[in-house]
Amino acid sequence: MRFDRLRLRNFKPYADTDLRLSDGVTVIHGLNGSGKSSLLEACFFALYGSKALDGTLADVVTNGAEESEVELWFSHDGRSYHVRRELKRYGDQIQTTTCVLESDDEAVVRDGAREVRSFVADLLRMDAEAFVNCAYVRQGEVNKLINATPSERQDMIDDLLQLGKLEEYRERAGDARLGVEDVLSERRGALDGVAEQVERKEEKDLHGTRQSLRSTLASVDEKVENYEAQREKAERSREQAQSVLDEQAERREELASLESEIEELEATIREDEAERERLGDRVADLRDQIDDLTDTLDDRLAATEATDADPETLATRRAALDDREDAIREELRETRSRVNAFTNQSENLVEKADDAESRAAEKRERAEEVAADAEEAAETLAEREERFADLEAEREERRATFEDAPVAVGEAEAHRESVREDLTEVQAAINETTADLRTAESRVEEAERLLEEGKCPECGQPVDDSPHVDTLAEDRERVAELEAELAERREREADLRSELDRAETLVETERRIAQIDETRELVEDGIATAETEAAEKRERAAALREEADDLEATAAERREAAETQAERAAAAREDAEALETDIEAVDDARERLDAVAEARDEIADAEADVERLGEKRSDIADRNDERREFLASKRSRRDDLRERVDEDQIASARDSLENAEQYLEKVEDALADLRERRDDLTSRIGAVENELDELESLRERRDELAARVEELETLHDETAELEAMYGDLRAELRRANVENLERMLNETFELVYANDAYSHIELDAEYDLTVYQKDGEPLDPEQLSGGERALFNLSLRCAVYRLLAEGIDGAAPTPPLILDEPTVFLDSGHVGRLADLVDEMRGFGVRQILIVSHDDDLVAAADELVRVEKDPTSNRSTVERASDPSVATIGSELNAGD
Known part of the structure; x- marks a missing residue:
């Protein structure tokens, strides 16, 4: 783990x-x-x-x-x-x-x-x-x-070492042995008691007593059978009469139920037919409505420029109107902007004409200042061009570093990470090889020590004629291989460290090139800005001088221009009013399109209602057909029941029922006396038979207990053997563990x-x-x-x-x-x-x-x-x-x- x-x-x-x-x-x-x-x-x-x-x-x-x-x-x-x-x-x-x-x-x-x-x-x-x-x-x-x-x-x-389980098993076997001993003692006592009961019952003449009682019982049973046969005839007569009465009553009840169900079915059919007629009227109304809506749709469609009422056609037309409105509104905004512009320009020209002369002097003074600023911008431009040249030179010098590098500019970071990963892998391999080398050297040292003592390096036994001595040469060869492998990997580690230093330098150079590129862009932008600024300032100075010369002349022109702009503003107002009228026309056209779409949707809804109502009428017709079939079967059943109700048969059945019940009352008393006597005899016979069953059961129980006692004696011997086996096994395993633990402890002890x-x-x-x-x-x-x-x-x-x-x-x-x-x-x-x-x-x-x-x-x-x-x-x-x-x-x- x-x-x-x-x-x-x-x-x-x-x-x-x-x-x-x-x-x-x-x-x-x-x-x-x-x-x-x-x-x-x-x-x-x-x-x-x-x-x-x-x-x-x-x-x-x-x-x-x-x-x-x-x-x-x-x-x-x-x-x-x-x-x-x-x-x-x-x-x-x-x-x-x-x-x-x-x-x-x-x-x-x-x-x-x-x-x-x-x-x-x-x-x-x-x-x-x-x-x-x-x-x-x-x-x-x-x-x-x-x-x-x-x-x-x-x-x-x-x-x-899981040895506690063996002790647990031994204790379980011991508990089982004691349990068997308890059960065995109990079963032996039970066997003695049952044998004594069998002996006492065998001393009685149970079979003779049972035979005498059975003879008397047979005579009583014969009399009971005669009375019961007569009673059964009376009971059958009573049952037949009662069956006739019950059957006629059931027919009357079923007949009444059928009459009620027939009336309900007829009422339901009538109600559904009325509903079906109402739905038919509603369908006719909807079809008339569809015709009216179709005429309305045609009229509304004629008022538009659309060729049909298809949603795509209407959408296309509406989009055209939207585009038209957008164009008109854009033109209206531009026109209103021109009105404001012309008005403002007229007013501004009047004001500017008044102060044109005073601004002429200011323009000339400002022209001189701008000319001086142009000269300063020219000097800044020269400085920035010199800075750009220096950066360009450094950039080329830095990029030259990558000419003999293993990677190009932009790949240094990835190259460095690759070298680091290789170095990490080599270091891990060095650690693994070092551990293997220590282990191999330890084996060689141990083997050499044992050889000096005359023992085998593998089993510790005397080395005379032992084939295992040859492994020492293999271990020494393994040590040499590991030392060579470790030296090779350490050399590779040194190369990778050097390569990593080179990669770090390339990364720093790459970063500096990136900084130079960013600075070049800024300086280059500054040069363009300085050039533009110098040119603009020179042009501005010339323009200011020209403006100063023209200000007095333009004063009169601006007053004349103000009148012209006022006239243009009036014309632009008229154009704006016309455009507003066009927008209103577009809105009217869009409303006509909406009316067409509305009529088309109403027609679709009405047609859907017609289809839905038609399906409902069809369902009602199907259900009524089924009900009519069911009604016909119930009417047929009703007619049949009416024919099968017989009043004469009912009166005859009632007389038979009364006679049978009178006879049954008389015979029941005689049967009660005979049954009481028969029950007493049966009870006495049953008592004798129970004793005989008990005797047989006791004999079987005696045999079972004897067999169980024998099995328990065998099981007791087996549990005792199992208990001893677990104890011996645990002792043997502990002895082996003690030997191994003592050996390993002494090996460690000898080291420290x-x-x-x-x-x-x-x-x-x-x-x-x-x-x-x-x-x-x-x-x-x-x-x-x-x-x-x-x-x-x-x-x-x-x-x-x-x-x-x-x-x-x-x-x-x-x-x-x-x-x-x-x-x-x-x-x-x-x-x-x-x-x-x-x-x-x-x-x-x-x-x-x-x-x-x-x-x-x-x-x-x-x-x-x-x-x-x-x-x-x-x-x-x-x-x-x-x-x-x-x-x-x-x-x-x-x-x-x-």
Whole structure:
């Protein structure tokens, strides 16, 4: 499993944070209290929700915020997942409003906190508690396993390796065995009781008693049968008479009902025929109306210039009228404008004639000033032309830079980004190759050491005649290949860095060319402006002089022109009046077109009504035809019923009914006495037969209980064997786990305590730990120093992690190994060993390791560095990724200096 991306909004000190995580070792670095641990808690919370919190949901939401959101993208077993949790404040309560887990496989979608947590637990084969015990060493819990009692440690590790299930199964088998024992004891007691009851009933002569009672009952039954036969004859006579009466009554009732239905149908037919006649009259009226409207349409159409009443024709004509009106109104506006212009010009000419002489002097004075301005504009023009020439030269010089460049002008930005991407890919490849090289070198070193001791580098057995020794040469060859590949990639990295510097220069040059082009356009525009301004000013000076000379002469001309403009204004007013008359004519023509359209629409509506009414009349006719057929059938039925009502038959049936009822009253008393005697005999016979049935049932019950007791005895033996089997299997698996865990723990222990005073660790079947010094003296882990105990516990946690990863055959990788402030109890020497331990876990194939720490030794061992900083003003934290671990080291030195 690997964490890919974490996004937070209003989660603890983070207002809005988006962090991507990579393979390898990632160190989250920053000052104490900056919020480093909150990033790991957010990942844990995203997976398991409130089960991952020591407090409540209120501790998660940023102070002062109303909502919070956590999103985690992670990969597991070749598939990608995305889980999103949203929280919202309601008064004093914080509730989860959204909890969704999705996968790149659309079939995997989970909604709801409980369902998502259950899915994650099944996916990782561990709940929140197991996740903490296996992969997540939280701050302050570094000594959790070593401080636990052996039974607590046993429960933690057994749960991680699913051994707790075997104990659960053993307990279930034991409970089943005890349950079988209880049922078996109960069934044995029931068997003894049933056997005693069978013996007591067999002592009675139940069969003889039953035979005597049956003989007496047969005589009584014969008498009852005679009386019942006579009674049945009387009952049949009564039933036949009553049947005749009921049948005649039904015929009378049906006859009355038919009379009523016939009257209703005849009335309905008459009403619908009247409605049909009214609708026919309405259709005739509408057809007359259509004829009148058609005449009206023809008259209105004749008053227009349209050839027909087709909507397109009318629309075309209306558009022509609209165009005509627009043209007339435009001409009217122009005419009115001319009236105003001519009037204003006449008035203005009179006024201008009066002051023309005084303005002549002013014109000559202004002409001299404009001439001076023209000379200044000429000087500005020369300066701008010189500036344009300088820019042109610099532009050509800059563009020459691209002549030997790999890209043309305008492509530098894209080229730089391409080089950056290539450099990033090469750096990632270097990191991957470096990790592979470390792993290969470690294998070679281990193999050489084992060879020196006379052991096989693969199985650890003596190398005499072993075929596995040959792999050492392959490992050395692999190391050489990786070193060559790493050197090649580092050389490629240096080339790309140089190419990136060149690309940065081209980008700056490209930007300067763009600036020059913009400035050239401005200067070029300024040159044109200066040229125009100088020419205009010279022309203006000449014009002013000419105007000054002509002002006196034009005074008389303007008075004459004023009279001419007044005459033109009067003529324009007459033209405007004529145009207004034309507009009124256009409005009249448009109204005539609207009248045609109105008549056409009325005709269409009337025709639609005619068609609708015709359909309605047809429906009424069809319904009445059906009713007439139905009416004929009912009349036929009525006539038939009238013929079948027989009054003589009714009187005869009444006499037969009375005679039958009188006989039945007499015979019922005699039958009552006989039935009472027969019921007594039947009851006595039934009691005897019940006892016989009970005897047979007791015999069957006895046989069933005997068979059930035998089955329960067999089941009891099987459950006892199953209980013992689960216990033995759990003990065997725990023994194997203890051996593997002890081996892995000693491998890790040897790495971190090589050449120290300690030789090895022993782990007994109950997970009790003992550390041995090199002189053979045993020590309890509690006797170690604080730093040694913390490092010992980290070694144990890593060994448990390895055991879990290797103990699930074919399963997906375990979660990332997460260490939150693991150096709290370590001095500088032990921190260095912790860095070796982290590097060793990478060698064992741990895909992703996340460490929260401010220690430089761990920072230097990181593949990725995440810096966390908190703004003291807003109290909000931010994260920043850095690929160079030295950045963090410099930051630590600065922090220490503060």
